[in-house]
Amino acid sequence: MFFTGRRAPPQAKFQKLTAEDLHPQSAEIEGHWDFGDGRKRTTDKAFLDPESEALKWVNVMLGNDGPEPDLSGGMIPAVAPPFGMTRWTPQTRQNFVSMCPYNQTDTKLHGFLGTHQPAIWMGESGPSQISAGLGAVVTDFDKRGLPFQRSTEYASANYYTNVLDAGVGDIFAEMTATSRVGHLRFTFESDAAPHIVVQASRESIVINQENTPFRKTDNVTFPDGEITIDRKRREVFGWNDERQDRILVGDDLPAKSFKGYFVARFSEPFEDVGISRYGELEPGVTTGTGKVLAGYVTFSSKKVEVRVGVSFISIEQARRNINLEIPDGQTLETTSRQTRSAWSDKLDRLTVSGATPQNRTVLFSSFAHTLVYPYEISEDTSYYSGYVDEVVKGTSYSGYSIWDTFRAETAWLLFLAPERVGGMISSMLQDYQQGGWLPMWKNLVETNIMVGTHSDVIIAQAMQAGVRDFDWREAWEAVKKDAYQPPDRDTELRFEDREEHTPQEVRAGLTEYMELGYVADDLHSESGSRTLDYAYDDWAASIVARHVGHHEDAEKLLERSKSYHNIWNAETGFMEAKRSDGTWAGEKAGWTEGDHWAYSLTVMHDVPGLIGLMGGNKSFVQFLDRHFDGGHNLHTNEPSHHIPYLYMYAGAPHKTQERVLHVGQNDYNHTALGLSGNEDCGQMSAWYLFSALGFYPVDPASATYVIGTPFFDNITLQLPGASRPLSIHAKGASDRSKYIKSVTIDGKQHDSIFITHEQIKNGADIVFEMDATPQVWGF
Known part of the structure; x- marks a missing residue:
């Protein structure tokens, strides 16, 4: 995120390195x-x-x-x-x-x-x-x-x-x-x-x-x-x-x-x-x-x-x-x-076999990157709250880059730092109490950077995963406010990127979103991205409402989560921002750190519905092929992170397996040039970790994971508080047998492309049977 604009894509091709030495700045030395x-x-x-x-x-020099x-x-x-x-x-x-x-x-x-x-x-x-x-x-x-x-x-x-x-x-x-x-x-x-x-x-x-x-x-x-x-x-x-x-x-x-x-x-x-x-x-x-x-x-x-x-x-x-x-x-x-x-x-909770020394460096450096944010700001039993400008009692965190991290980083914390998750959400609720809203990008106080109220997603995911050590009723109160109350001066301000001296942005454009079914490009900045993000946040809010027994709100928000339909331009075959009079704003207008290619595929909660808009599985796969083959999948930024996994929904699992492995091999390496894009508070690394395990949270609010392809022969995670390890076995994966022939979980045949958090949160034994040629599993 540049100060006056969003991030530009890298101007140089990412270099895939094959140097034999591991990482000279961190190598074990002779004393x-x-x-x-x-x-x-x-x-x-x-x-x-x-x-x-x-x-x-x-x-620690990786990415520097x-x-x-x-x-x-x-x-x-x-x-x-x-x-x-x-x-x-x-x-x-x-x-x-x-x-x-x-x-x-x-x-x-x-x-x-x-x-x-x-x-x-x-x-x-x-x-x-x-x-x-x-x-x-x-x-x-x-x-x-x-x-x-x-x-x-x-x-x-x-x-x-x-x-x-x-x-x-x-x-x-x-x-x-x-x-x-x-x-x-x-x-x-x-x-x-x-x-x-x-x-x-x-x-x-x-x-x-x-x-x-x-x-x-x-x-x-x-x-x-x-x-x-x-x-x-x-x-x-x-x-x-x-x-x-x-x-x-x-x-x-x-x-x-x-x-x-x-x-x-x-x-x-x-x-x-x-x-x-x-x-x-x-x-x-x-x-x-x-x-x-x-x-x-x-x-x-x-x-x-x-x-x-x-x-x-x-x-x-x-x-x-x-x-x-x-x-x-x-x-x-x-x-x-x-x-x-x-x-x-x-x-030390992670062990791996079938990985080269370079692979191990990427894997464990990625793990370390995911354990930095949000960072604690409470001291002893108190903390300074910027919202009320005084010292208050409690546990608090800052550094919430939620537009980035809601995609996979927070899901990783559910696995490896579950003892922190309830406190982190309680900290978000304290921010709501003191500042009026859940955080978007909190740096001591809200900074109004990025779009969407993806705190709603983090809360929904935690509830789905069974996290109980935060106030669920208050969480719904905060999420409901995000969903129904526009920010102050919503009809006066465009809320441009990093616009100074504005009230908290939250869902800017919510006024017309609730009236028209989309955020209007002539009224608010980044309108296309906002529309799609708000639809996803509505999905997350409906999950929260259901968990606390507010079923009428859950149904209303579930229906509103289909608002992505309203900016689908069937004539061009892309998502496209709209003006308040219903006319199209053009394919380049209204996007946040991405373009119409990435955002046309950003319907993470209803991929079957998106496939229907695009004309069915065959057309959808063809669109994905054009997206990747045309160089539009910029893994350097988060809107592209879930896209390789979308082939799974359309009966082309082998293409997910090929694309995921290609990203893992080409956008990450073991050196100081080891990240193709900015780490963004752990999200780049969380993508790699989940993908290496063989699955990824395409729809994080639901606490489910879509199967891709494991990178290594064996990975074991000793999950905190779990009764047994989470063990991933994929014989041949390290020899580039990248196609899945069958999957079993705890000895039982698993035919779904999805794994739920409930299935693996207390440990599990997942066996992938791998093959060197494309397979029918997952169709």
């Missing part, structure tokens, strides 16, 4: 780094855990190469436990909307960042920055960048290290983290005096209308900050109020008093101290407020540890987070092991 002149720095391998087979295959923003995948080598509030990353550039803080093409490290940027398309909120240097103190971001070599860099999900060339000596930097605390250690290889800089507030980079970054010379309002240096406590603490999405939600909307608080607690006493403003030093000064503000401390010691607690509540809470998560006396090695254990607890 030493060469400083270039014969000296070596050794480590006790605290980051290595011989009990974790899975984590060694995770390449190529030019921003479209070709890199939008990933960073972050250190944090699953769903961590703050991810700590080495920083090679300033991050902003459409820019990550680290990129493989950079050669200098400017420090380490505690980031709350939930995706490349979203802005930063209350970050923490820390850097180290030797000799003369330099606080300016650009000037403090230190060269490094890729050969001295190691990156994993729980530990990062690098050797930085400070000119007068080397700095051996190490980093690990818990959810709310970064833990860093700097070893200074020089006679020059070491120093550490703690950045309180920084230049706020945003995007202008030409999609290029601009800074203070363009009269951008900078974040404010405050910093205090406390010699007695050996702490540097303060706050900043940076929120790069202010330009989206507007200063007149919630979270006016938001601040990102930090406390940096050091292991060694300070020698000299001072602050800086815009890079100009003020020696001896220990407090300050303002913009582009930093504090610095120098040391006589050659080894310094620092724990940086962060909070959205207060400085005292940031200090408390340190005491709770990394108390005084805890070693960096212990912190690293704890975080590695948190990852291992999830990742």
Whole structure:
């Protein structure tokens, strides 16, 4: 999602690589780094855990190469436990909307960042920055960048290290983290005096209308900050109020008093101290407020540890987070092991055979990508709510990229993190209580990005899957509001993409949707996509209504879910947006991050009805063939993700099997260029994981899965709380026997192309009989 427009497709063909080495930035190393002149720095391998087979295959650099923003995948080598509030990353550039803080093409490290940027398309909120240097103190971001070599860099999900060339000596930097605390250690290889800089507030980079970054010379309002240096406590603490999405939600909307608080607690006493403003030093000064503000401390010691607690509540809470998560006396090695254990607890639940080393890297890196969002923002028993602009009791999450993740990511969490799902939905309901609506794209508060109220889908799916630990009645109340109440000023505003200073968007155009049966292109932006999304959300809402006993509403919404019929243009054979007078708006009008090809196939809840509109199975298959053979299936973006599975509905299972395997082979690989499109908070990876298992949630609201073709001979998932494993057996799949001859579930013949969540949520034994030639199974 560009700041002023939707994502463009990549301008370069995705490169399928066959390199033999797995992932050089995450390869298991020998426990030493060469400083270039014969000296070596050794480590006790605290980051290595011989009990974790899975984590060694995770390449945290996967999806972090190529030019921003479209070709890199939008990933960073972050250190944090699953769903961590703050991810700590080495920083090679300033991050902003459409820019990550680290990129493989950079050669200098400017420090380490505690980031709350939930995706490349979203802005930063209350970050923490820390850097180290030797000799003369330099606080300016650009000037403090230190060269490094890729050969001295190691990156994993729980530990990062690098050797930085400070000119007068080397700095051996190490980093690990818990959810709310970064833990860093700097070893200074020089006679020059070491120093550490703690950045309180920084230049706020945003995007202008030409999609290029601009800074203070363009009269951008900078974040404010405050910093205090406390010699007695050996702490540097303060706050900043940076929120790069202010330009989206507007200063007149919630979270006016938001601040990102930090406390940096050091292991060694300070020698000299001072602050800086815009890079100009003020020696001896220990407090300050303002913009582009930093504090610095120098040391006589050659080894310094620092724990940086962060909070959205207060400085005292940031200090408390340190005491709770990394108390005084805890070693960096212990912190690293704890975080590695948190990852291992999830990742080690998956085992695979018949996979190459490269396959394993894609598989386990994908698994790790799905365990990041939504991220927790509650601290202890409370959290800062941007909707009411105060601290409240409860458990809360942020980073809800729901337009992307409702398709497969949330279904994956039902399997592998079911203990989180009820809390995540309860967090959404708290947002409804405090802000009036369920979230669409929540980044602390609603940002009005993307279209549709797909929270309805997440709730329907959870109910279908039997998740009980959230308030079902209140959930229906919130979903019903989405379905029946238009947003404020619905008849006045078009709700353009990222239009500033608008009320919460929810189902913009719902007024005419309920009157005309479609969203009118002359009245609202992205009208074709909105119509189709609202029809699907109506389907989800009808499921929720049925589960809570509101059968009349369920029937009404079920009937309304057929509104997709209203924008089918039988003359052109495509879905097409309509104007309020009933005339067609043209095939290129009204789409969200897709085109008329993708959206003509976006009727996920009623594929048989869509097949009927297209003239039957034969015509439908021909349309799908034209879609794929014409290069219209852009797996780089989510509207195409379900499309390979649609052949199954029309009696051409072999074509689903061919298309799915082709996407898995060509849009994913094991390197830093391993994603053909942006990760989008786990959705790209969730597609791969489900497809590798052999099925995919085409209609996620129903909690059912459509069979495709398994990628590997055997995959086993130890599902949390399940009585037995979910085991997938597909002998020959790794030898490219991609066609399914028969399926059994727990020894019983299975002839349906669908698998329900109920059938497998407590574990199951699924056997695919595979063949190298197309089969009749699934017709």
